[in-house]
Amino acid sequence: MPIELVVNVVIAGVLTGLVYGLMALGLSVIFGVVRVVNFAHGEMMTIAMYATVVLFASLQLDPFLAVVPVGAAFFVFGYALQAGLINPFITRPEHSQFMLLLAVAIVMVNGLLMVFGPDARNVQVDYQLESYAIGPILFDKARVYASATAVAASAALFAFFKFTRTGKAIRACADNYLGAKVVGLNVRRYYALTFGLGSACVAVAGCMMILLVDVSPVLGPAYTLLAFVIVIVGGLGSMAGALLGGVLIGVSEALAGLFIQPSAKSMFSFALLILVLLLRPQGLLGRKP
Amino acid sequence: MKVQTGTSRVRRRVLKAAAASAALSTLGFPAIVRAQATRLRVGVVLPRSGVQGFIGQSCQKGADLAPGVIKEMLGVDIEIMSADNESNVDVSRTRGERLVQEGAHVLVGAFDSGQTAALAQVAEQRGVPLVINIAAAPQITEQGYKFVFRNFQTAPDIVRNGLALIGDLFQATNTVPRTAVFMHVNDTFGMAMAKGIAAVMPRQTQLPFKIVDTIQYDVATKDLTVEVSKAKASKADFVLLVCRLNDAILLRREMVKQRWNPMGIVSPGSPGMYEEQYFKTLGKLSEYSISNVPWYNPRAELTKVVEKAFLKQNPKDKLVFNGLNVGFTFEAILIAADAFKRARATDPKALTAAIRQTNITSKMMLGAPIKFNEKGQVEGIGSACVQNLNLVPTVVLPAVVATAKPVFPWPHYQA
Numbered sequence: 232m233p234i235e236l237v238v239n240v241v242i243a244g245v246l247t248g249l250v251y252g253l254m255a256l257g258l259s260v261i262f263g264v265v266r267v268v269n270f271a272h273g274e275m276m277t278i279a280m281y282a283t284v285v286l287f288a289s290l291q292l293d294p295f296l297a298v299v300p301v302g303a304a305f306f307v308f309g310y311a312l313q314a315g316l317i318n319p320f321i322t323r324p325e326h327s328q329f330m331l332l333l334a335v336a337i338v339m340v341n342g343l344l345m346v347f348g349p350d351a352r353n354v355q356v357d358y359q360l361e362s363y364a365i366g367p368i369l370f371d372k373a374r375v376y377a378s379a380t381a382v383a384a385s386a387a388l389f390a391f392f393k394f395t396r397t398g399k400a401i402r403a404c405a406d407n408y409l410g411a412k413v414v415g416l417n418v419r420r421y422y423a424l425t426f427g428l429g430s431a432c433v434a435v436a437g438c439m440m441i442l443l444v445d446v447s448p449v450l451g452p453a454y455t456l457l458a459f460v461i462v463i464v465g466g467l468g469s470m471a472g473a474l475l476g477g478v479l480i481g482v483s484e485a486l487a488g489l490f491i492q493p494s495a496k497s498m499f500s501f502a503l504l505i506l507v508l509l510l511r512p513q514g515l516l517g518r519k520p
Numbered sequence: 521m522k523v524q525t526g527t528s529r530v531r532r533r534v535l536k537a538a539a540a541s542a543a544l545s546t547l548g549f550p551a552i553v554r555a556q557a558t559r560l561r562v563g564v565v566l567p568r569s570g571v572q573g574f575i576g577q578s579c580q581k582g583a584d585l586a587p588g589v590i591k592e593m594l595g596v597d598i599e600i601m602s603a604d605n606e607s608n609v610d611v612s613r614t615r616g617e618r619l620v621q622e623g624a625h626v627l628v629g630a631f632d633s634g635q636t637a638a639l640a641q642v643a644e645q646r647g648v649p650l651v652i653n654i655a656a657a658p659q660i661t662e663q664g665y666k667f668v669f670r671n672f673q674t675a676p677d678i679v680r681n682g683l684a685l686i687g688d689l690f691q692a693t694n695t696v697p698r699t700a701v702f703m704h705v706n707d708t709f710g711m712a713m714a715k716g717i718a719a720v721m722p723r724q725t726q727l728p729f730k731i732v733d734t735i736q737y738d739v740a741t742k743d744l745t746v747e748v749s750k751a752k753a754s755k756a757d758f759v760l761l762v763c764r765l766n767d768a769i770l771l772r773r774e775m776v777k778q779r780w781n782p783m784g785i786v787s788p789g790s791p792g793m794y795e796e797q798y799f800k801t802l803g804k805l806s807e808y809s810i811s812n813v814p815w816y817n818p819r820a821e822l823t824k825v826v827e828k829a830f831l832k833q834n835p836k837d838k839l840v841f842n843g844l845n846v847g848f849t850f851e852a853i854l855i856a857a858d859a860f861k862r863a864r865a866t867d868p869k870a871l872t873a874a875i876r877q878t879n880i881t882s883k884m885m886l887g888a889p890i891k892f893n894e895k896g897q898v899e900g901i902g903s904a905c906v907q908n909l910n911l912v913p914t915v916v917l918p919a920v921v922a923t924a925k926p927v928f929p930w931p932h933y934q935a
Binding site: 236351488 | 568569570573574706735736737738742743745746747749750752753766769773776777778779801805
């Protein structure tokens with residue numbers, strides 16, 4: 232098998248995996264702090280993809296520029312969702328939270344079906360069919376830009392949690408709920424802020440993902456599942472783990488497609504998941520409970 | 521079609537009345553309603569959403585125009601009961617069940633082989649005839665089903681006709697490609713086509729090429745990077761493709777991204793590349809793709825009638841982008857209506873017996889008259905080599921029905 236073929240496939244896997252990673256990062260951040268598993272994660276990304284399509288169709292706004300309004304709108308939406316709907320469920324049994332977010336997901340899918348219909352949609356930007364070439368090695372432009380944006384957004388989120396007072400306060404809430412309350416932090420507000428940030432994260436991922444795949448309302452559940460696989464492989468609650476998990480899933484799918492059978496490539500993400508659950512249940516970069 | 525004389529009509533009416541009173545005493549009132557119905561209720565199951573949504577919607581246009589056209593043709597009243605199976609095999613089964621419960625006398629559908637196989641099981645279990653509009657997996661009519669009829673080519677027939685047309689294409693364009701990479705979806709249809717190609721290719725000794733690699737992929741795939749990388753690495757002269765719509769679009773885009781310019785893409789008989797959405801989404805990239813598929817006869821009288829009705833219902837659309845889907849769906853309903861007219865009953869057994877006796881010579885699609893063999897399969901349905909030229913699917917072979925000359929190899933795409 233020619234080496235340039237393997238290199239090309241690995242590069243595509245890494246670039247796609249970084250966007251997957253950003254999508255899963257939102258899920259990981261929300262779970263890491265709020266301890267709520269967002270079962271509507273993929274559906275939220277689907278809505279972000281549709282928002283990008285609408286902005287592109289109506290204002291000719293490039294998906295990279297759409298990151299700002301869509302990200303901001305999702306931050307507000309996520310904040311409101313947590314503050315208005317999820318916060319009352321924080322102290323309730325986990326299955327109540329599970330059912331609540333599953334219901335939100337179903338409402339989202341059917342809402343999209345009602346508004347946009349079942350048809351797949353995409354954006355047609357000038358650079359979508361172009362690629363950079365270094366000898367026989369090709370870099371798909373859309374993938375390069377999308378993954379660079381994913382890395383930049385992830386770095387900004389890391390910096391926020393590491394260096395800002397608000398970020399540190401959120402981490403304090405995540406580390407010790409009671410302690411955070413004792414020192415006077417408004418935990419529920421920080422939870423809402425975190426859900427807003429996680430939603431903004433998934434919105435940015437959606438803006439980038441529309442450059443790689445066409446969107447249809449039924450896309451959501453598949454991406455929710457993918458996000459789960461990624462964060463479990465990387466480590467639930469670990470931000471670096473989400474990115475690593477994304478890249479691992481992207482590359483393993485690509486290599487499995489190349490060496491074994493393209494139609495069986497998604498099987499390998501789940502095989503990887505089983506392997507991680509058996510050998511390192513807390514995920515590759517996760518902390519032991 | 522048999523002409524009924526007045527005497528036989530009266531006799532039949534008397535017999536029907538006798539049968540009705542017998543039914544009243546033995547089976548109850550609903551049986552009379554079924555026997556005396558003056559309107560045929562046709563349950564049409566199609567994938568109008570999901571991955572095959574565009575094609576299902578295209579087929580639906582054939583169902584929508586059928587009542588009006590058939591009323592004029594045969595003087596028969598039919599009612600279409602539509603159901604969306606969401607491109608899902610299980611949903612296809614439940615929608616079929618529901619249509620029968622709601623009073624459908626005959627089922628029509630379901631475009632996809634897997635979804636149709638599920639619908640065929642419903643038809644057999646409930647004893648309601650199913651007329652398949654489009655579905656190629658041969659096993660559907662190989663299982664001894666009594667209520668299942670298909671007016672569409674089986675996968676081996678499609679492959680045989682498609683490969684023969686590929687030979688004709690090379691001859692017409694004086695080209696001799698030596699290698700092909702075979703790419704196909706892994707759904708029921710794709711696997712049946714792959715089996716067909718494996719069986720038929722060795723016998724097609726006039727074809728100058730050999731298949732150097734076979735790549736199968738998921739029908740609901742969202743990314744074909746790896747598949748196209750592999751295909752490109754095979755250095756094949758052209759792509760032999762069995763696809764659906766969404767993956768055909770992904771594949772063509774990915775070929776451009778990876779700067780791969782083989783001699784062309786030729787489908788030995790699958791949907792996708794002649795669909796309107798392929799043109800709408802890809803624009804100029806859709807040009808020169810070739811599909812060897814069962815197609816309609818543009819010169820047939822019935823085509824003109826259907827086209828008129830189609831344009832009336834879809835003024836912004838063109839029949840040429842929906843020809844195969846509309847044509848076969850319309851013909852499936854025509855078969856049911858014709859049987860209803862002859863049987864003069866909606867009783868499933870009478871309808872089934874009448875469908876078995878079908879002999880429709882005035883038809884829209886290419887090929888022999890619609891007659892079912894003992895397995896419920898129509899034989900002799902024709903194919904055409906359809907190439908995308910000037911953003912329209914254009915018949916380029918066989919020469920007798922062609923409206924343009926084939927272009928092969930295709931000109932390289934310039935961004």
